[in-house]
Amino acid sequence: MTSTQASPDTLSALDRPNSYIGKSVPRPNLDRLLQGRGLYVSDIELPRIAHVVFVRSPHAHAKIKGIDASAAKRMPGVIGVVSGEELATVITPWVGVLSHLKGLKSAPQSAIAIDRVCWQGEAVAAVVASSRAQAEDAAELVSVEYEELDAVTDMRSALDPAISVIHASLGDNLAFERNHEAGAVDQAFAESDEVVEAEFVFGRHTGVTLEPRAVVADWNAAEARLTIYQGTQAPHMVQNIAALHLGLKESQVRVVCKDVGGSFGIKVHIYADEMATYALSKLLRRPVKFVADRVESFNTDIHARDHRCKGKIGVKRDGIITAFEIDDLTGIGPYSMYPRTSAIEANQVVNLVGGPYVTKNYRARARVVFQNKNVMCQYRAVGHPIACSVTEGLVDLAAMKIGVDPVEIRRRNLIADDAYPCASPSGLRFEQLSHHAALTKLVAMMEYDALRAEQASLRAKNIHRGIGIASFIEVTNPSAAFYGVGGAKISSQDGVAVRLDAQGSVICQTSITEQGQGSESLTAQIVGSVLGVSMDRVRVILGDTDNTPYGGGTWASRGAGIGGEAALQATKVLRKNILDVAAAILQSIPGELDIVNNAVVNVADGAPRVELSELARIVYFRPDTLPPGIQPELMATRHFVPREYPFAFTNGVQASWLEVDTDTGFVKLLKHWVVEDCGTIINPQLVDEQIRGGVVQGLGAALFEKCVYDERGQLTNANMADYLVPMAGEMPDIDVGHVISPTMESELGAKGAGEAGTAGAAAAVTNAVNDALRPFGTIVTEIPLTPQVILTALGRI
Amino acid sequence: MKASAFAYARATSVANALELLSVHGERAKVLSGGQSLLPAMNLRLIAPELIVDIGQLAELRGIVVKGGVLTIGALTRHADLLKSPEIATHLPLLKDAVAHIAHPAIRNRGTIGGSLAQADPASELPACMLTLGATIIARGVGGERRIAASEFFAGIYETALTPQELLVAVELPVPPKNSTYFFHEFTRRHGDYAIVGLAALAAVEDGRFDDLCLGYFAVRDRPLLAKSAGKLVDVAVTSAVLSEACSALAEELDPLEDQQATPAMRRHLAKVLLTRCVASLLARRDLCAGGPA
Structure with a gap:
């Protein structure tokens, strides 16, 4: 690993003896999960629990003329069949807008559709029964009369005056538009030696979590309190929204989030069927469980990435990039999602295009339109894969045009590693990035020159391999700039409370959440290291609004950087408090004492003085023996949010090595490399697997995943046979390397790593395919890169 | 995703199963490995009244x-x-084909009878039965019927079986000692249903085909034993001959359109498969050089 910043002169709280920081220690929750003792929402059974199944619209756009539930209500086990109108008596509709996204508009959305359905899969009625099977039986008998309306499906014609407007009150189908101009774009293009243009097309796809979305809502009328068990990334956000729309105080809503089987941003939103489940529990005064089945997941989990982006790049003959220009169009379904909105992805595209490069000349337009398809919103690496594919695709096209090697053009244009702090043409502020160090490391890892030679020799044998490079930046550790400033009650700060128990173990409550990425582990590593106790003595509690500090949760690559720093600061306070007590007991001074291996020791000679268990015994059971005036506080709480920079940007570069079968259009991935810089690495294995998992999701987008809609707005592949998720057999080995530039905003220095892999994988693959296809004089700028797309580009079919 | 309510009977003998089928006919479904039946029931695509296990x-x-x-x-x-040593020795083509069926968990449960009775046009085994000249044995209360594989597959999920019959076995002649074979399928991911697949069996003598059976799958509503194979038998195979065979093959196919491929793409890939198959069986890399016609 390479460090671009000098090490501090003194040991920090993290460099203590026996530190877990930077070590691949096993995750504390592994045994529990591997022994099948996890607690997922569908495992939860409560007395009198009922199961809800939603009757969903088969049409993309239709009027609801009538609902006849009489036969369904007579079915065995049925507790109730509830329409949108009936449910509206307990829950209010919402509008997914944020004030900092100027001009963003959307229409009120109800928990269950009232009068009209706007996408295939929108719920029109809820059937609640004693078992899921009974509810499904009854749901088949709910008869809904529809009058089909024109469906707006193609984003390219959604703004056409001849096309019907989905929400008449909004006037048109334009949800949001952003224009941005920096530098002297026209002049730059005019002075360029070459200007290259291309249109990039991105398939709509989704996150496909192993565990589907699931909720158990339990309204206790006697306590006037709603407990929501839900696999969510943001428990306090759910608490706020549920309370707001059910007319409750936040103190009347508890959100409990136990184990979660994958989230990827899918579970950071508020879905209509989840709101309906909360409301049904209140209406029926009993616990209600909703578990989306796989077909429902495809039809209602947020989709993402459905973009068509025109791009233009100017370049001088010496390889200097003069300007970028983009025009992005995306269709988001009939409503902007709540509460994070569906304008963020397009907004991110505008923010991020050209981000790694020096040029200041940049023009961008992004338009977000409504359509009668499932809702779109933020999924892992929001906007990054679009921006990276467009930017890196254009850079490669420019390099090809002027005959410069793809690595070389990047060397000539990436922002220099000593140029920080600086800002991008879209106004993003960078604290410290390491593009050149990362690229240098990548080139060495992949043995770039040898690979080029191999490529050339294979080409002579009619074997067509390609190398693709993609530099990227990633938004992590977001401050309030992301949502808070726009009025959303989504906290950007996180809190951690740590306390020493009566036997010298540590209980740590944190507001970040765990969905499999290792939040629990990294928190325990930090607490154990800073305090000087072994990790097995640290118990981490997450995901419970009654029992953790207030905070944002885990999304946008923020858990380690923000929640981790709060853990560090809280533990430092606890450590100081313990040493104060120890000094009083030992008639020493705190500065001469330390905590190592679960015991207070002398700093000077390391000699053990008192076990933490003994100290705790004295404090809790024999406080009478402490000197007068000593009041031990063996619990400490600290909160943290970055204040200096709105986001802690990270950077990295990826490379793909693949083979294209030019007879069949099939792409075989041979190898993938990533070098990234997430600052301080707490657990190298967790970081590397985050990167690999992210890369695999990006490779899914590149080659396989697409929600295929027909012209009537019907999703035609809503199952695991036809929607192709990336599988292990097709995945290449993924080598991961690191450059480390810690952020100075926190003592921990950690930035996020959750989305870097997804950000650049598709761009690297597309560039590699085009590199392989070079002898054929064709360029592909559409993903997924299916055999059909490649054979068509090659003119074979 | 729960199946509709159904009655369940565990057959105690073949006779008992046939009795149940003769009484319940189309209202009953036979449960073998359950790898196609149960997902279809859970999706409520079908709702049989009785399951005969x-x-x-x-x-x-x-x-x-x-x-x-x-x-x-x-x-x-x-x-x-x-795992069968008999299959490995006598029908290595079948072994190769089975390795392409889905994933281990599915292969541990799925059965040959179930796969053939299901008759998915994109599945491997029906085409292998054509190539290998199998006879399908069907039993009803009135006795046994022997159906040639070429007569068995009648369309998408359709076979010559009546609702009262049970597929009990298949008989496969052991190919001559000098036989060679080729199996390949194009799938987006390993284990997926094929976009186009080919199970071929050949007798090669002095660089020429004495015999050639080309069992294609996913090229129409049922597996196809390509007649165009005849153009390659008893001739010196040149690029021109192969090209002619490819053109004849394309005429024989009636590919369906789905999300993976258009009919044109399926025709193209079937020709690529033929080219690669012939080049492999004759050990003639030169035939692949220019790509398919």
Whole structure:
């Protein structure tokens, strides 16, 4: 690993003896999960629990003329069949807008559709029964009369005056538009030696979590309190929204989030069927469980990435990039999602295009339109894969045009590693990035020159391999700039409370959440290291609004950087408090004492003085023996949010090595490399697997995943046979390397790593395919890169 | 995703199963490995009133070689075929094909009889039966019927079986000693249903085909034994001959359009497969050089 910043002169709280920081220690929750003792929402059974199944619209756009539930209500086990109108008596509709996204508009959305359905899969009625099977039986008998309306499906014609407007009150189908101009774009293009243009097309796809979305809502009328068990990334956000729309105080809503089987941003939103489940529990005064089945997941989990982006790049003959220009169009379904909105992805595209490069000349337009398809919103690496594919695709096209090697053009244009702090043409502020160090490391890892030679020799044998490079930046550790400033009650700060128990173990409550990425582990590593106790003595509690500090949760690559720093600061306070007590007991001074291996020791000679268990015994059971005036506080709480920079940007570069079968259009991935810089690495294995998992999701987008809609707005592949998720057999080995530039905003220095892999994988693959296809004089700028797309580009079919 | 309510009967013998089928006919479904039936029921695509579970009928499981014929019981699982020394020795083509069926968990449960009775046009085994000249043994209350594989597959999920019949076994002649084979399928991911696949069996003598059977799958509503194979038998195969065979093949196909491929793409890939198959069986890399016609 390479460090671009000098090490501090003194040991920090993290460099203590026996530190877990930077070590691949096993995750504390592994045994529990591997022994099948996890607690997922569908495992939860409560007395009198009922199961809800939603009757969903088969049409993309239709009027609801009538609902006849009489036969369904007579079915065995049925507790109730509830329409949108009936449910509206307990829950209010919402509008997914944020004030900092100027001009963003959307229409009120109800928990269950009232009068009209706007996408295939929108719920029109809820059937609640004693078992899921009974509810499904009854749901088949709910008869809904529809009058089909024109469906707006193609984003390219959604703004056409001849096309019907989905929400008449909004006037048109334009949800949001952003224009941005920096530098002297026209002049730059005019002075360029070459200007290259291309249109990039991105398939709509989704996150496909192993565990589907699931909720158990339990309204206790006697306590006037709603407990929501839900696999969510943001428990306090759910608490706020549920309370707001059910007319409750936040103190009347508890959100409990136990184990979660994958989230990827899918579970950071508020879905209509989840709101309906909360409301049904209140209406029926009993616990209600909703578990989306796989077909429902495809039809209602947020989709993402459905973009068509025109791009233009100017370049001088010496390889200097003069300007970028983009025009992005995306269709988001009939409503902007709540509460994070569906304008963020397009907004991110505008923010991020050209981000790694020096040029200041940049023009961008992004338009977000409504359509009668499932809702779109933020999924892992929001906007990054679009921006990276467009930017890196254009850079490669420019390099090809002027005959410069793809690595070389990047060397000539990436922002220099000593140029920080600086800002991008879209106004993003960078604290410290390491593009050149990362690229240098990548080139060495992949043995770039040898690979080029191999490529050339294979080409002579009619074997067509390609190398693709993609530099990227990633938004992590977001401050309030992301949502808070726009009025959303989504906290950007996180809190951690740590306390020493009566036997010298540590209980740590944190507001970040765990969905499999290792939040629990990294928190325990930090607490154990800073305090000087072994990790097995640290118990981490997450995901419970009654029992953790207030905070944002885990999304946008923020858990380690923000929640981790709060853990560090809280533990430092606890450590100081313990040493104060120890000094009083030992008639020493705190500065001469330390905590190592679960015991207070002398700093000077390391000699053990008192076990933490003994100290705790004295404090809790024999406080009478402490000197007068000593009041031990063996619990400490600290909160943290970055204040200096709105986001802690990270950077990295990826490379793909693949083979294209030019007879069949099939792409075989041979190898993938990533070098990234997430600052301080707490657990190298967790970081590397985050990167690999992210890369695999990006490779899914590149080659396989697409929600295929027909012209009537019907999703035609809503199952695991036809929607192709990336599988292990097709995945290449993924080598991961690191450059480390810690952020100075926190003592921990950690930035996020959750989305870097997804950000650049598709761009690297597309560039590699085009590199392989070079002898054929064709360029592909559409993903997924299916055999059909490649054979068509090659003119074979 | 819960199946509609259904009645369940565990057949105690083949006779008992046939009795149940003769009484319930189309209202009943036979449960073998359940790898296609149960997902379809859970998706409520089908809602049989009665499930006749034949899983306990040990007499339907097993592989026997006798007098130049392999008899494979209908309940023989894909995993059994993959592990069988008899299959490896006498029908290596079948072993190769089975390795392409889905994933281990599915191969551990799925059965040859179930796959053939399901008759998915994109599945491997029906085409293998055509190529290998199999005879399908169907039993009803009135006795047994022997149906040539070429007569068995009638369309998408359609076969010559009546609702009252049970597929009990398949018989496969052991190919001559000098036979060679080729199996390949194009799938987006390993284990997926094929976009186009080919199970071929050949007798090669002095660089020429004495015999060539080309069992294609996913090229129309049922597997196809390509007649255009005849253009390659008893001739010196040149690029021109191969190209002509490819053109004739394209005429024979009636590919369906789905999300993976247009008919044009399926025709194209079928020709690529033919080219690669011939080049492989004749050990003539030169035939692949210019790509398919």
